[in-house]
Amino acid sequence: MAFRKFLPLFDRVLVERLAAETVTKGGIMLPEKSQGKVLQATVLAVGPGNRTKAGDLQPVSVKAGDRVLLPEYGGTKVTLDDKEYFLFRDGDILGKYLE
Amino acid sequence: MAFRKFLPLFDRVLVERLAAETVTKGGIMLPEKSQGKVLQATVLAVGPGNRTKAGDLQPVSVKAGDRVLLPEYGGTKVTLDDKEYFLFRDGDILGKYLE
Amino acid sequence: MAFRKFLPLFDRVLVERLAAETVTKGGIMLPEKSQGKVLQATVLAVGPGNRTKAGDLQPVSVKAGDRVLLPEYGGTKVTLDDKEYFLFRDGDILGKYLE
Amino acid sequence: MAFRKFLPLFDRVLVERLAAETVTKGGIMLPEKSQGKVLQATVLAVGPGNRTKAGDLQPVSVKAGDRVLLPEYGGTKVTLDDKEYFLFRDGDILGKYLE
Amino acid sequence: MAFRKFLPLFDRVLVERLAAETVTKGGIMLPEKSQGKVLQATVLAVGPGNRTKAGDLQPVSVKAGDRVLLPEYGGTKVTLDDKEYFLFRDGDILGKYLE
Amino acid sequence: MAFRKFLPLFDRVLVERLAAETVTKGGIMLPEKSQGKVLQATVLAVGPGNRTKAGDLQPVSVKAGDRVLLPEYGGTKVTLDDKEYFLFRDGDILGKYLE
Amino acid sequence: MAFRKFLPLFDRVLVERLAAETVTKGGIMLPEKSQGKVLQATVLAVGPGNRTKAGDLQPVSVKAGDRVLLPEYGGTKVTLDDKEYFLFRDGDILGKYLE
Numbered sequence: 168m169a170f171r172k173f174l175p176l177f178d179r180v181l182v183e184r185l186a187a188e189t190v191t192k193g194g195i196m197l198p199e200k201s202q203g204k205v206l207q208a209t210v211l212a213v214g215p216g217n218r219t220k221a222g223d224l225q226p227v228s229v230k231a232g233d234r235v236l237l238p239e240y241g242g243t244k245v246t247l248d249d250k251e252y253f254l255f256r257d258g259d260i261l262g263k264y265l266e
Numbered sequence: 267m268a269f270r271k272f273l274p275l276f277d278r279v280l281v282e283r284l285a286a287e288t289v290t291k292g293g294i295m296l297p298e299k300s301q302g303k304v305l306q307a308t309v310l311a312v313g314p315g316n317r318t319k320a321g322d323l324q325p326v327s328v329k330a331g332d333r334v335l336l337p338e339y340g341g342t343k344v345t346l347d348d349k350e351y352f353l354f355r356d357g358d359i360l361g362k363y364l365e
Numbered sequence: 366m367a368f369r370k371f372l373p374l375f376d377r378v379l380v381e382r383l384a385a386e387t388v389t390k391g392g393i394m395l396p397e398k399s400q401g402k403v404l405q406a407t408v409l410a411v412g413p414g415n416r417t418k419a420g421d422l423q424p425v426s427v428k429a430g431d432r433v434l435l436p437e438y439g440g441t442k443v444t445l446d447d448k449e450y451f452l453f454r455d456g457d458i459l460g461k462y463l464e
Numbered sequence: 465m466a467f468r469k470f471l472p473l474f475d476r477v478l479v480e481r482l483a484a485e486t487v488t489k490g491g492i493m494l495p496e497k498s499q500g501k502v503l504q505a506t507v508l509a510v511g512p513g514n515r516t517k518a519g520d521l522q523p524v525s526v527k528a529g530d531r532v533l534l535p536e537y538g539g540t541k542v543t544l545d546d547k548e549y550f551l552f553r554d555g556d557i558l559g560k561y562l563e
Numbered sequence: 564m565a566f567r568k569f570l571p572l573f574d575r576v577l578v579e580r581l582a583a584e585t586v587t588k589g590g591i592m593l594p595e596k597s598q599g600k601v602l603q604a605t606v607l608a609v610g611p612g613n614r615t616k617a618g619d620l621q622p623v624s625v626k627a628g629d630r631v632l633l634p635e636y637g638g639t640k641v642t643l644d645d646k647e648y649f650l651f652r653d654g655d656i657l658g659k660y661l662e
Numbered sequence: 663m664a665f666r667k668f669l670p671l672f673d674r675v676l677v678e679r680l681a682a683e684t685v686t687k688g689g690i691m692l693p694e695k696s697q698g699k700v701l702q703a704t705v706l707a708v709g710p711g712n713r714t715k716a717g718d719l720q721p722v723s724v725k726a727g728d729r730v731l732l733p734e735y736g737g738t739k740v741t742l743d744d745k746e747y748f749l750f751r752d753g754d755i756l757g758k759y760l761e
Numbered sequence: 762m763a764f765r766k767f768l769p770l771f772d773r774v775l776v777e778r779l780a781a782e783t784v785t786k787g788g789i790m791l792p793e794k795s796q797g798k799v800l801q802a803t804v805l806a807v808g809p810g811n812r813t814k815a816g817d818l819q820p821v822s823v824k825a826g827d828r829v830l831l832p833e834y835g836g837t838k839v840t841l842d843d844k845e846y847f848l849f850r851d852g853d854i855l856g857k858y859l860e
Binding site for chain 2: 219220221223225228229236238239257258260261262263264265266
């Protein structure tokens with residue numbers, strides 16, 4: 168997979184958004200336009216982290232495989248092997264879902 | 267409950283606003299529009315906290331179960347299992363009610 | 366009293382403004398509109414304080430019972446048990462009156 | 465005197481502006497409008513100072529009785545016992561006159 | 564080559580963008596205008612890095628020969644021996660492709 | 663002289679601008695309007711300096727008697743005994759002329 | 762030479778821009794207007810450097826005699842003995858040419 172050959176730098180986190188729900192709970196098909204932006208995503212790769220003022224490396228707080236909740240805005244779209252991923256700063260990710 | 271499977275990151279605090287008062291003290295029914303935004307809330311989950319410049323972890327100053335007073339503005343709306351919660355930064359919460 | 370059950374967070378200070386002067390020194394009744402905002406207040410409760418960059422707790426520089434001089438602007442209005450109080454940051458309080 | 469019962473907080477300095485010159489050197493009476501803002505003042509009381517990032521207290525660099533030169537702008541007007549004083553931050557005071 | 568005689572300063576990284584794709588996967592010739600800005604680049608030279616607040620040198624996180632992903636915007640165009648290169652700050656480079 | 667009785671505070675430097683050239687090299691009288699602002703000046707008095715984050719005093723980098731080059735803009739006009747001087751921050755002075 | 766008697770302060774670097782190319786490679790005379798701003802320059806003198814937060818002196822990263830690449834914008838024009846030089850901050854200089 169493309170991202171395995173891609174290492175985000177510093178405190179960046181490479182994520183893939185989950186597929187949008189195309190059918191409501193009640194079974195009604197959702198037209199694409201009304202499928203809001205998906206805020207749940209899976210972490211694919213993480214950078215080494217940032218350095219504190221004192222120069223120590225501070226690792227990122229999520230790891231590959233984590234399911235996370237993204238903020239509504241922000242992030243950088245990244246295309247790897249024609250597939251669309253996103254890069255977020257560790258500090259901008261709202262939280263993670265515990266198994 | 268949804269939030270038990272959700273861990274806020276850094277110094278974020280997951281809260282649920284108390285139900286709005288629908289009846290005045292004098293017993294008069296309040297139309298929904300005039301029910302102001304509820305600023306009291308219960309803490310459901312807290313993140314691990316932020317790191318100081320020196321790199322030490324500084325825990326959040328509220329814990330699950332605390333009843334807190336939210337600021338008028340700010341916070342991020344979060345939907346977990348179709349229920350509406352809010353994420354606030356620890357530093358933005360005004361205070362907590364002591365038992 | 367309501368505030369006794371309320372603990373401000375970080376370096377916030379809960380104050381109650383003194384009652385506005387309704388009569389001039391010369392004994393003339395002041396219409397409410399011309400009673401300026403009262404800048405003297407009593408400290409009711411204080412937060413634990415902020416942490417320095419190094420992570421040490423730096424206590425607030427006023428304590429409950431102090432009479433202080435508030436800045437003209439700023440502060441957050443807080444209603445506790447239907448009474449109006451204000452929250453100021455320790456650093457925004459101009460000074461305190463010595464007994 | 466009012467200020468003796470008032471302690472500025474942090475790095476604030478309570479000053480009283482010198483009386484404006486009402487007569488030019490040549491003896492001509494100055495109409496009030498053309499008496500510019502007086503920038504010389506006497507220090508009446510000083511706060512304890514600010515804390516450095518490391519948390520140490522850094523005292524204010526002027527003391528009661530010093531005659532100082534104020535900047536053209538800034539400062540907070542403070543009324544104590546119906547008399548007008550000003551609060552300046554230590555760092556905003558331009559300099560002091562040596563005896 | 565020109566860049567061998569050029570040393571970027573501080574945390575700057577000298578890169579050369581890969582040649583733009585002139586033919587689509589399906590073999591269709593792309594007019595120059597529709598060839599988007601190429602975001603993949605090769606690192607040619609790196610500066611010594613920045614100093615942390617404490618004064619220690621913090622080396623750059625990429626090295627000559629690395630293939631990197633540039634942000635959409637930013638960077639400084641630099642002409643060396645009539646050839647076009649770009650200078651980016653280490654912190655602005657999104658990630659690097661692993662061999 | 664007035665300035666001897668005046669001590670700038672913190673990292674401020676009291677300077678006196680050199681007299682403007684009224685005659686060109688070729689001996690032509692310059693109308694006052696076209697005499698640009700004089701950027702050369704003599705240092706008359708310096709403040710004790712600023713404190714680093716750690717609280718140590720960092721002396722000013724020029725001393726009384728130095729001839730310095732002022733920036734085009736900035737500085738605070740100060741009148742001492744009816745004479746016009748200027749206060750600049752140590753960090754804003756561009757350089758000094760070596761004997 | 763004028764600059765030998767001039768010492769830039771802090772992290773400032775005094776440079777002289779190389780003469781603009783008046784003839785193209787093909788030998789065509791360039792009208793002055795189309796001679797772009799010259800971005801190559803020679804370092805004439807450097808300041809002692811800045812202090813880190815901790816108060817240690819951090820020397821400038823270029824020295825007299827270095828040939829450097831200037832950014833398109835910024836810098837302060839300085840006239841010494843009627844000759845035009847420029848002052849740049851060490852951190853704004855893009856890179857240096859190695860012999």
